[in-house]
Amino acid sequence: MSDAAQTVSGRSTARWAPHRTAAALRHLGLRGAAIVYLGAMVAVPVAAIVSSGFGDGLTSFRTALAIPYAWTAIRLTLITAAAATVINAVMGTLLAWVLVRYRFPGRRVLSSMVDLPMAIPTLVTGLMILTLYGPNAPIGKFLDRFGIQVAFTWVGILLALCVVTLPLVVRQVQPVLLELDPAEEEAAATLGAGAWLSFRKVVLPAVRPAIVGGALLTFARCIGEFGSVVLVSGNIAGKTLTAPVFIYQLANQFRPAEAAAIATLMFTISFVLVLVTARVTRRVEV
Amino acid sequence: MSVSIKVEGLTKRFGSFEAVRDVAFTAAAGSITALLGPSGSGKSTVLRMIAGLELPTAGRIWMGDIELTAKSVQERAVGFVFQHYALFRHMTVFENVEFGLKVRKEGKESREARVKELLELVQMSNFAERYPDQLSGGQRQRVALSRALAPRPQVLLLDEPFGALDAKVRQDLRRWLDELHRELGVTSLLVTHDQEEALELANQVVVMHEGRVEQAGSPADVYNDPATAFVAGFVGAANVLHGHVVDGHVHLGTFQVPGAGHLEEGAAAAAYVRPHDVRVSTEETGVRGTIDRMATLGWLARLSIRLPGGETLVAHVPHDELGDASEGDEVWVDLRSPKAFGIEPVMHSDADLGAPVDAVPTATQQSG
Amino acid sequence: MSAPSDVATPTTPATGAARRRSRLARGALAAAAIAYVALLLLLPLIGIVTKAFEPGVSIIGDTLSRPEVRHAFLLTGIITVITVAVTTFFGLVVAWVLVRQRFLGRALMNAVVDLPFALSPVTVGLAAVLLFGTGGWFTDFVAARGIQVLFALPSMVLVTIFICIPFTIREVVPVLEEFGLDEEDASRTLGASIWQTFRRVTLPNIRWALLYGVALSTARAIGEIGAVLIVSGTISGKTETATIYIFSALEERLEAQAHVVALVLAAVSIVLLVGIEWLHRRNELERSRT
Numbered sequence: 001m002s003d004a005a006q007t008v009s010g011r012s013t014a015r016w017a018p019h020r021t022a023a024a025l026r027h028l029g030l031r032g033a034a035i036v037y038l039g040a041m042v043a044v045p046v047a048a049i050v051s052s053g054f055g056d057g058l059t060s061f062r063t064a065l066a067i068p069y070a071w072t073a074i075r076l077t078l079i080t081a082a083a084a085t086v087i088n089a090v091m092g093t094l095l096a097w098v099l100v101r102y103r104f105p106g107r108r109v110l111s112s113m114v115d116l117p118m119a120i121p122t123l124v125t126g127l128m129i130l131t132l133y134g135p136n137a138p139i140g141k142f143l144d145r146f147g148i149q150v151a152f153t154w155v156g157i158l159l160a161l162c163v164v165t166l167p168l169v170v171r172q173v174q175p176v177l178l179e180l181d182p183a184e185e186e187a188a189a190t191l192g193a194g195a196w197l198s199f200r201k202v203v204l205p206a207v208r209p210a211i212v213g214g215a216l217l218t219f220a221r222c223i224g225e226f227g228s229v230v231l232v233s234g235n236i237a238g239k240t241l242t243a244p245v246f247i248y249q250l251a252n253q254f255r256p257a258e259a260a261a262i263a264t265l266m267f268t269i270s271f272v273l274v275l276v277t278a279r280v281t282r283r284v285e286v
Numbered sequence: 287m288s289v290s291i292k293v294e295g296l297t298k299r300f301g302s303f304e305a306v307r308d309v310a311f312t313a314a315a316g317s318i319t320a321l322l323g324p325s326g327s328g329k330s331t332v333l334r335m336i337a338g339l340e341l342p343t344a345g346r347i348w349m350g351d352i353e354l355t356a357k358s359v360q361e362r363a364v365g366f367v368f369q370h371y372a373l374f375r376h377m378t379v380f381e382n383v384e385f386g387l388k389v390r391k392e393g394k395e396s397r398e399a400r401v402k403e404l405l406e407l408v409q410m411s412n413f414a415e416r417y418p419d420q421l422s423g424g425q426r427q428r429v430a431l432s433r434a435l436a437p438r439p440q441v442l443l444l445d446e447p448f449g450a451l452d453a454k455v456r457q458d459l460r461r462w463l464d465e466l467h468r469e470l471g472v473t474s475l476l477v478t479h480d481q482e483e484a485l486e487l488a489n490q491v492v493v494m495h496e497g498r499v500e501q502a503g504s505p506a507d508v509y510n511d512p513a514t515a516f517v518a519g520f521v522g523a524a525n526v527l528h529g530h531v532v533d534g535h536v537h538l539g540t541f542q543v544p545g546a547g548h549l550e551e552g553a554a555a556a557a558y559v560r561p562h563d564v565r566v567s568t569e570e571t572g573v574r575g576t577i578d579r580m581a582t583l584g585w586l587a588r589l590s591i592r593l594p595g596g597e598t599l600v601a602h603v604p605h606d607e608l609g610d611a612s613e614g615d616e617v618w619v620d621l622r623s624p625k626a627f628g629i630e631p632v633m634h635s636d637a638d639l640g641a642p643v644d645a646v647p648t649a650t651q652q653s654g
Numbered sequence: 655m656s657a658p659s660d661v662a663t664p665t666t667p668a669t670g671a672a673r674r675r676s677r678l679a680r681g682a683l684a685a686a687a688i689a690y691v692a693l694l695l696l697l698p699l700i701g702i703v704t705k706a707f708e709p710g711v712s713i714i715g716d717t718l719s720r721p722e723v724r725h726a727f728l729l730t731g732i733i734t735v736i737t738v739a740v741t742t743f744f745g746l747v748v749a750w751v752l753v754r755q756r757f758l759g760r761a762l763m764n765a766v767v768d769l770p771f772a773l774s775p776v777t778v779g780l781a782a783v784l785l786f787g788t789g790g791w792f793t794d795f796v797a798a799r800g801i802q803v804l805f806a807l808p809s810m811v812l813v814t815i816f817i818c819i820p821f822t823i824r825e826v827v828p829v830l831e832e833f834g835l836d837e838e839d840a841s842r843t844l845g846a847s848i849w850q851t852f853r854r855v856t857l858p859n860i861r862w863a864l865l866y867g868v869a870l871s872t873a874r875a876i877g878e879i880g881a882v883l884i885v886s887g888t889i890s891g892k893t894e895t896a897t898i899y900i901f902s903a904l905e906e907r908l909e910a911q912a913h914v915v916a917l918v919l920a921a922v923s924i925v926l927l928v929g930i931e932w933l934h935r936r937n938e939l940e941r942s943r944t
Contacts, residue, residue: 017356017357017358019357019358020341020358023358023848026848027755030747030750030751031757033744033747034744034747034748034751034752034763037744038748038767038819041812041815041816041819042766042767042769042770042816042819044785044791045778045782045785045816046769046773048781048784048785048790049780049781091687091690094683094686094687095691098683098684102680102684104684110687110691111931112928112931113691113695113696114691115927115930115931116695116699116923116924116927117695118870118873118927119873119877119923119924119926119927120877120919120920120923120924121876121877121878121879121919121923122877123877123879123901123916124702124877124897124900124920125698127702127900127904127913128699128701128702128916128920129698131698131701131702131913132698137701139697159694162694163695163698166691166694166695195679217771220772223774224773224774224776224777225774226775226776226879226880227877227879227880227897231904243774244774244776244777244880245776247774247777248776248880248883248884251780251783252884256780256783256784256787259780260784263774263776263777263780266774266777267773267774270772270773270774271769273772275765275768338843339839339842359842360845360846360847362843364843366839366840366843368836368839368840371836372836372839372840373840374840374841374854374855375833375943376858385841385846385854386844386845389844389846389850390845419943430840433840433844434843437844437845
């Protein structure tokens with residue numbers, strides 16, 4: 001495009017015209033503002049975490065992991081996140097399919113409900129789950145008879161994670177399904193494929209990248225989830241204490257260095273994931 | 287009043303790629319000049335530099351007596367029409383056309399009058415309150431044109447204005463632009479890859495190729511007197527014959543074509559012959575050939591003539607000259623006004639070339 | 655558009671029994687989807703409404719008249735307004751720079767915009783502690799100027815801004831990329847300055863995307879808990895947002911009050927959600943207009 005940003009090696013007399021200089025200043029001014037904004041608001045805080053976490057090299061990791069319950073917390077976080085990701089991938093795809101391909105009364109409402117976790121505070125979500133699945137709540141008491149406890153167990157954590165990440169896969173898969181050319185499925189049908197086969201062989205490959213993208217977003221979100229988990233899990237050290245809650249506790253106990261070590265570890269995992277996701281799902285060409 | 291456009295030494299480099307090299311031409315006041323060339327020839331870049339949308343690497347631009355090179359887009363006050371219309375999608379037709387006037391802070395009444403005047407001119411008065419996405423392509427382009435003309439620019443720049451339209455709409459709009467120009471007389475610069483469009487509309491055609499000007503002249507000049515092989519091949523259809531220069535002729539195996547006097551002896555050369563310069567008759571002059579295929583294009587017949595050596599010539603012959611000739615008949619061929627050019631080993635691949643032939647008979651065919 | 659479930663699709667069988675089975679299968683799928691959403695969202699939502707009203711309707715008035723509750727809502731409001739203003743304005747700048755400019759480091763800037771999504775909110779709060787707490791990078795700097803960052807409004811605003819940064823940018827960038835360039839050129843040839851072009855041509859083109867981003871940021875800012883919890887010090891009546899109030903109230907066994915505040919937040923979220931859905935649809939509609 002036009003403007004002073006391009007490299008010029010010629011002798012055009014227009015080079016230093018006043019409006020050119022104004023344009024150049026404006027150009028660079030905007031870029032400078034963007035850099036300062038992102039630098040101060042994002043880069044500096046992240047740098048603080050990483051420098052504290054990697055401060056003493058990897059020994060700070062080892063000391064952090066040596067803290068009682070640190071490792072169990074991390075392990076619990078990763079496992080529940082993985083489980084929630086799998087569930088969300090399946091149910092999210094199912095939901096997207098139902099919302100796109102079927103028509104029924106209340107479809108619009110269902111679609112809007114799917115987005116609710118994006119709008120509602122995670123803490124409120126946790127509280128909502130407790131009011132239904134808590135030890136003295138209707139469904140909680142019902143399940144208790146079968147020996148299934150939701151609140152203050154990993155089941156509750158898993159449930160909270162699934163609620164909070166509900167929209168993530170659905171919203172990735174839906175647009176892809178909408179754009180799918182019906183001709184391919186029609187061709188499969190003329191060749192004798194039934195609904196399930198057609199889905200597996202024609203639809204699934206097309207939406208796989210979207211599912212993977214949504215799954216990665218889910219996992220990254222899950223390993224950082226705080227608001228809902230802190231209420232539902234009961235935060236029992238060694239049993240239902242997750243990494244984010246652990247970090248919170250350490251920060252509250254004025255042990256920021258150890259908190260930073262664990263935070264850096266979790267951050268590294270999700271950073272890599274988000275980068276990969278951005279490649280797969282986003283459209284900014286760089 | 288309209289002014290002339292003059293461009294000198296215009297160059298544009300993108301990194302190491304030279305899109306425009308040392309382009310120079312003048313467009314007379316009130317004329318239409320076509321910048322004609324294939325995609326990638328740099329013609330759009332030249333236009334955008336004249337508009338101020340691109341910054342030249344080198345060169346100067348004048349509008350009348352005023353040098354534009356140092357002026358911003360806004361200061362140049364040119365009318366610009368884009369290939370994809372670029373209408374403001376959130377404004378009505380009326381608001382679109384009014385835009386340039388509003389920017390210049392013209393009074394409400396005079397704005398309204400001017401917009402109405404222009405909408406009537408482009409026959410879009412009934413669409414004043416519509417939005418661009420409610421219009422067809424042809425309608426959008428007419429609105430774009432009136433929007434560009436509203437502020438009374440001295441110069442009108444059109445970047446492949448009909449490129450995105452159907453063939454029929456394109457023809458209609460072409461005719462209509464012609465009338466409009468006659469009426470308004472604004473100096474216009476039209477970028478196009480459609481040579482028919484250029485030849486039909488323009489007073490001057492500037493043929494461009496790979497960033498350079500190949501030839502600038504009237505439509506008749508570029509058609510009848512192509513200055514380079516590229517122009518000969520790009521403008522108008524042509525039979526292309528390859529051979530070597532022998533004694534002022536282009537020698538093609540057993541036949542030869544005159545007109546190579548200006549070329550070096552022994553050099554590789556190509557002779558270009560227009561299909562309508564291939565004379566076909568039943569009198570035994572020239573070289574014998576057979577009508578391979580005959581297609582009727584309205585009042586014209588297009589003949590594929592196979593020569594004894596296996597080569598094929600394309601000839602355009604008016605029906606009344608054909609008599610009752612038909613496919614399979616024997617005819618005699620004579621070539622008029624061949625143009626010879628020296629060529630490099632690699633041939634340009636251009637559109638609109640007739641069937642290349644290896645050998646062609648001339649009036650100086652050896653007997654026996 | 656979706657195919658009505660009683661109309662033939664490519665894979666609808668033609669014969670009676672098979673059709674019934676296919677109908678059944680589709681019904682089962684739809685039922686599973688609805689049940690999933692109901693169990694995860696709808697019922698809990700109903701649950702919280704019921705629980706909030708359990709002590710009687712008067713609890714609402716009682717809770718909402720408490721000064722610390724009012725302050726909590728006020729604080730949430732202030733933080734949200736500042737956050738949304740800052741992230742929208744600078745988000746526009748960043749989006750513009752990313753799409754309309756070419757420079758070395760653009761890819762890096764792009765990645766940095768995504769960073770807030772990669773961090774747990776508690777990590778963000780932790781970063782603020784590391785920067786402004788004891789021995790932090792900026793602790794002396796702000797102390798010398800008499801500004802209190804931690805356990806006060808500034809840190810709460812800062813962490814919320816961090817968390818909300820990507821929303822506006824991610825929504826505006828695709829729209830800026832997809833169209834507007836020719837229109838902006840046309841506007842300049844008609845004599846409009848850069849600022850006029852931005853105001854009259856670019857802004858109308860991106861307004862729905864922008865508003866959608868604003869709605870998302872608003873919801874996120876209101877719902878923030880992890881980061882603000884760490885930096886606020888939870889001083890009742892001073893540094894408690896609505897969400898922090900719920901948290902503290904639960905810890906102090908003030909369950910009824912917690913549920914009321916949660917209900918209010920849920921109601922606000924639903925209103926926001928309606929706005930979000932509408933704006934999302936407007937945005938998608940815009941982008942499909944050629």
